[in-house]
Amino acid sequence: xxxxxxxxxxxxxxxxxAIVPRPAHVTPQPGAFTLRAGTVIVTDRALRKVxxxxxxYLFPATGLRLGVATAAPAGTPxxxxxxxxxxxxLGDEGYxxxxxxxxxAIRAYRAAGAFYGIETLRxxxxxxxxxxxxxxxxxxxxxxxxxxxxxxxxxxxxxxxVARHFMPKEFVKKLxxxxxxxxxxxxxxxxxxxxxxxxxxxQYPRLTQVGAWRPQTIIGRPDRDSTKWRFDGxxxxxxxxxxxxxxxxxxxxARFVTIVPEIEMPGHSQAAxxxxxxxxxxxxxxxxxxxxxxxxxxxNPGDATVRxxxxxxxxxxALFPGRWIHIGGDEAPKTQWKASPLAQTRIRELGLxxxxxxxxxxxxxxxxxxxxxxxxxVGWDEILQGxxxxxxxxxxxxxxxxxxxxxxxxxxxxxAPGSHTYFDHYQSxxxxxxxxxxxxxxxxxxxxxxxxxxxALTASEARHVLGAQGQLWTEYVPDAKRAxxxxxxxxCALAEVLWTPPEERDYGDFTRRLVTHxxxxxxxxxxxxxxxx
Ligand code: ACM
Numbered sequence: 001x002x003x004x005x006x007x008x009x010x011x012x013x014x015x016x017x018a019i020v021p022r023p024a025h026v027t028p029q030p031g032a033f034t035l036r037a038g039t040v041i042v043t044d045r046a047l048r049k050v051x052x053x054x055x056x057y058l059f060p061a062t063g064l065r066l067g068v069a070t071a072a073p074a075g076t077p078x079x080x081x082x083x084x085x086x087x088x089x090l091g092d093e094g095y096x097x098x099x100x101x102x103x104x105a106i107r108a109y110r111a112a113g114a115f116y117g118i119e120t121l122r123x124x125x126x127x128x129x130x131x132x133x134x135x136x137x138x139x140x141x142x143x144x145x146x147x148x149x150x151x152x153x154x155x156x157x158x159x160x161x162v163a164r165h166f167m168p169k170e171f172v173k174k175l176x177x178x179x180x181x182x183x184x185x186x187x188x189x190x191x192x193x194x195x196x197x198x199x200x201x202x203q204y205p206r207l208t209q210v211g212a213w214r215p216q217t218i219i220g221r222p223d224r225d226s227t228k229w230r231f232d233g234x235x236x237x238x239x240x241x242x243x244x245x246x247x248x249x250x251x252x253x254a255r256f257v258t259i260v261p262e263i264e265m266p267g268h269s270q271a272a273x274x275x276x277x278x279x280x281x282x283x284x285x286x287x288x289x290x291x292x293x294x295x296x297x298x299x300n301p302g303d304a305t306v307r308x309x310x311x312x313x314x315x316x317x318a319l320f321p322g323r324w325i326h327i328g329g330d331e332a333p334k335t336q337w338k339a340s341p342l343a344q345t346r347i348r349e350l351g352l353x354x355x356x357x358x359x360x361x362x363x364x365x366x367x368x369x370x371x372x373x374x375x376x377x378v379g380w381d382e383i384l385q386g387x388x389x390x391x392x393x394x395x396x397x398x399x400x401x402x403x404x405x406x407x408x409x410x411x412x413x414x415x416a417p418g419s420h421t422y423f424d425h426y427q428s429x430x431x432x433x434x435x436x437x438x439x440x441x442x443x444x445x446x447x448x449x450x451x452x453x454x455x456a457l458t459a460s461e462a463r464h465v466l467g468a469q470g471q472l473w474t475e476y477v478p479d480a481k482r483a484x485x486x487x488x489x490x491x492c493a494l495a496e497v498l499w500t501p502p503e504e505r506d507y508g509d510f511t512r513r514l515v516t517h518x519x520x521x522x523x524x525x526x527x528x529x530x531x532x533x
Contacts, residue, residue: 017143018516019123020492021183021499022509029144031101033077035125037064040072042080047114051081053254054118063134079104079121081114093185093256094150097121099142112256113150116183120147123181127519153452155414156498157186157260157469158491160483163193163271164292164474166212166238171480173251175487178526180255182495187252188260188326188469191240194270194289194297198239199261201315204276204308211271213237214288220436222291231290245319258322260378265309266299266362267332273297279305281336281343292475294331301337301346301362310369323376324393327366330380332359353386360386367391378414381406397422397471400454407457407464415468420450421494423486424473427529435485437476444531447493448507470494481527488521488528489514 016026035058043051051068059065072078084107087096095108095117106117124142128135158179160167176187191199197211216231223229240248252259270289273280280286281300289295299305316325334355337343347358360383367377367389378393381402388394393412396403403413415421418440425440452468470491477483496510514531521528 016509016513017124017145018513019120020510020513020517021496022504022513023120023147023149024501024504025148027146029098029100029146031144032141033099033101033104033144034142035062035064035066035140036077039064039066039077039079041066041068042072042078042082043068043070044081044083045070046083047081047111049254050111050114050118053115054079054081054121057118057122058129058140060133061129061131061135061138062140064140077102079106081106081117083108083110083114085109087113090148090150093154093183094148095120097145097147097149099124099145101144104142112185115180115256116149119181119183120149123517123520127516127523130520130523151183151499152501153465153467153498155186155467155469156184156495157188157414157467158184158487159188159190159416159469159471161190161193161472161474161477162198163190163196165478166196166198166236167474167480167483168238169240169244169248171483172248174480175483176248176252176255176257178488178521178524179491180257181520182492183499184491184495185257186260186467186469187257188262188471190262190264190473192262192264192271192328193268194295195292196237196239196288197271197275199245199263199316200239200241201312202242203311203315206275207272207312208239209275211275211288212239214290216290218291221438222293226291229291237288242315242319249320253321258324259320260322260324260326261316261320262326262328262378263309263312263316264328264330265366266301266359267330268295268328269299270295270297273299276308279308281340294333296333296335298332298334298336299362300340301343301358306362306365309366313366313369314373317370317373317375323374324378325370325375326378326395327363328380329359329363329383330397332382334359356386358386359383360389363392364389393466395469403465404454404456407461410464412464412466414466415452416471418471420447421468421470422473423470423490424476427486427490435476435482437486438473442490444490444493444511445507447490448497448505448510450494450497451502452497467498468494484527485529488526489518489531492517 041051055066087109092110093112095113097117098105108114128138197207201207216233219230274286274288277285279299337355363383370377371391381396394406395414395416397416399417403415407413424438425442426437453462453465
C-alpha cells in the first residue's frame, strides 16, 4: 500500500460515509470507483431485476444507461451483483459491498440482501445521484470501502393512515421507495376507518361508492362538546381500485417491501356502516364520519357481519400476497354492544363474561379464517383483552406493556408505542411554530433512543419482538407534503434503531450523517422538517 493510500484510510476512518441507516461493519479502502459509459452491471440470472433496478436508479442523474449482463469481458469496469451461498451468516437481508478502483462487488445470500447492497451503493455516490435530470460536471465516484452489513430486526416498518386523509397513489409509491432507501421492509397501509373506506371491494361496491366520501371535515381539534364543532364545507375522499393496489404491491415487491393491509374491525368502522347500515348495531343510516376521535358506532357481532368481513378479507388476500393481514381491533367502545339485544344474546349463548370477550370471539373468527388461508392476523394491543387469538401477532401501541404480555405468552410482537413511534406527534417543543398536530412531543433524539426490546423480556421472549414501525395517523395531515414533514427525518432515526447494531448507534454520529442524508431527501423533493431545533 502506498503512503498516500494509507493516509487516505487514516483520514477516512474517523468518519464513515453518510449512510443511513449506519451499516454494521464499515472499513474504508484505498481508491475510488467511477461510473463511466462503459461500466457494466453484471448479475446472476436470479438477480437480473435487482440489476435493472440499479440501472434505472443510476440513469436519470448520470445519463449513463449501463448495460445489465450475466458476464462481462475481463477488464471491463463492472458493478457485480451476485448471490453467494457462503454468506448465509448474513441472513436473507445481509450483504457485502466491496469497492475498489476497478470494480464494485455486491454479494448476498439472498436477493433482498443484494437489493440492500444497491441501496447502500446509491448512498455512497454524491447526493445528486437522486436527481431526475442529467447533471453535467459531476464525477460519479464511489469511495473505496468494504462493508459487511445485516439488519438487527426482521420487521422494519412504516405505517400510513389513508382513511382520515386520502393520499394519492403516487405518494404511496414515493413513500415505499423512500422506505426502501432506509432499508425498511414493511408498509402498514391503514385502509379503512370511520372517516373513509379506501379499498375497492368488488363484492361490496358501496364500501367505496359511499364509504370513500365525506361531505366535509371538522376544522381543528374536536371540542368535548360536539355542538361546537365547525366544518370546512369541503368534500373529501378517494379510494384505490384493485388495479391501483396491484400496481402498488408490484412496486413494493420490487423493493423488497411487504405491504401489511389493515381492515379495521369492529371499531373504527363508521364508513363501512354508512355504506351498509346492516353492519351496525342500531340499523340507522349514518354518514361517513366528519369528526376525529373514538367513535361509538362499531360493527355488530352477528354471523352476517363476520361473513361480510371474511368476504372482504378474501378479496384482500387475493390482492396482497404478504403473510400478514391487520384487522385493527383498537378503540372499540362497547356502549352499543351493552345496549344491543343481538350482542347480549350472543354473549349469553357463547357463555362469555363480557363485551371484551365478545370482541375476542370476533377476532378469533378472523384468526381462524386467515390461518386457514395460510395468513397471519395482526392486531393492535387491545386484541389481548378478553383473550388473545392463538395465532395473532400483537402490535403494541399503548406503550410496550401489551407487547411484553404477548411476547411472554409466546406471540410475535411488533413494537409501535406512541411514546417513540407516533409521527403524528409534535417534533418541536415550540408547537406554535409547527403546523397543528394531534398533540404529544416526539423529537428526533427520542426516536433515536428507542429500544424495541424491553428489558423485562428474557432472551427467548425477546425473540418474539419482530421489530418496530413508525405510525403516521393523518387527522391533522391533510396532504402528502405535510405527511413528509411529519415522517422525515424521524423515520431516518427509526430506520437506524431497527437496522444498526445497538453498540454502533451514536446520536452525534447519526446527526452528522443526517446532514448529508437530508441533501438526498431534498433532491428527492421530500418536505422534511429541518434540523434547526
Ligand atoms: C391507535 O393509535 N388507535 C392504534
